[in-house]
Amino acid sequence: MTQDLLYTIASIALFGIGLFGLIVVRHIIRKILAINMMGVSVFMLLVASASNVDGAADPVLHAMVLTGIVVAIAGTALSLFLASKIHSLGQASDSDGR
C-alpha cells in the first residue's frame, strides 16, 4: 500500500510539473515535452492503481496504458511534425518581406 501511495504521489507531482511547464514555458517543443510528461504521469498513476493488495495486477488498466503509450507516441510525432511545419511556414512568410 505504501509503495502504491508513493507512485501515486510521484505521478501527481509529475503531472503538476508538466502542467506548470505547459502553461509557463513558451518554447513549443518544451510545451510538447510538457504534454508528454503529463501523459506519462497518467500512465504511472494507472499502473500504480492497477496493483492490487491480493494477487495479480488489474489487466484492464495495463492494457489501457499500453494503448495509451502508442497513441501518445503518435500524438507526439504528429505535434512535432506540425511544429516543424509551422516553423518552416513562419520562415517562409519572414522571407516574403513580412
Added chain:
Amino acid sequence: MFQTAEFQENNHANEIPVVGRILCAIAIGALSLGLIVVLMFTDNSSSMLPSLVQDKLTQSGVDNPVTAVLLNFRSYDTLLEIGVLLIVAVAMLPGVPVGSVVNRDMPGGNRPSGRLVSIVPNAQVNPVLEAILRWLVPMIIVMAGYMLWTGASLPGGAFQSGALLAGAGVLVQLSGRIQFCFTSTMAKLLLTIGLITFVIVAVGVAAITGVILQYPVTLASPLILVIEGAATLSIAAILLLLYNSLATQTFEMSPEPSALNEEPSALNEEPSASNEEPSASNEEPSALDEEPSALDEEPSALDEEPSALGK
C-alpha cells in the same frame, strides 16, 4: 498563452511575468495536493474487472490477461488505436506538403513510388556501426518474432514486437546504406495491413457470432495471432515512418531572435536577419528535393544540414 508559436530558446520578450508564474505554481500545487488527498482516500481494490477477466480468460484464446483484454475483451480500443496510428501516418507521409494540393502530373513533385527498400550504392558507412548492425538486426527480428509469439501467454504482443522491428529499421536507416521509400505500393500495403486485417476479422466474425469483434471461442486463438501479426507489421512500418518524417524535417534554431518577434532592438538587425533567412529557407526545399532524385546523394545532403545551420 495562445499566441504565435515560439521557437526561440532564450527569448524573454513575451514570457509570463514572475507574479503569474508564482500564481500558476500555487494553483497547480493546490490542485496536486487535492488530487493526492482524493486519491489517498479512494478505494480502488473493489473493482470487478480483474476477477471478470480471470473468469473469462479461458474463453479468450490466450493465457496472458493483458493480451486477452487488448485483443479480445476490449478489442475496439486496439482497433481504433491502429486507426489513430494510421491517420497520423497518413498525415506525415513524405512528399505531401501541408496545405497544398498534390500535383500528380509532375513526376518530380512527389517522391518516386518505387521500391520500399533501396540500397544506396556508395554510401559512407561507419564500419563499426555496420559490423554491429549485421549482428543486431537479425537478432532484433528474431526477438520481435518471439515477442509476438510469447504475447499469448506472457507479457509481449504486437506493440512490443512492432516497436522492436521499428527500432531495427531506424538502426538500418541510420547506417545510411539502406533507404526506405514510404510512398511505394509495398509501404502502403504494410502501413494499412494491420487495420485492414483487423476490420476484415471484425466483420467476418460478425457473420458467425452475430456481433462485431466477438470471436467464436474455438477460433479465438488463431484469429488473435493473425491480427497481431498484421498489426505488428503495420505498427513497425508506421513507427518507422514517423521517425523518417521527423528526421527529414529541418529544424533550424537560430540563436538570435528573428524578425517574427518584432522587438525594438531586433529592428536594427532585421535586414541582416532577413538576408540570412531566405538563403536558409531556399536551401531547405532543395536539400529535400535532392533526396528522391539522386539516392546516392542522400548522405551528402544530410551532411549539408549542419553547414546550413552554421550559416
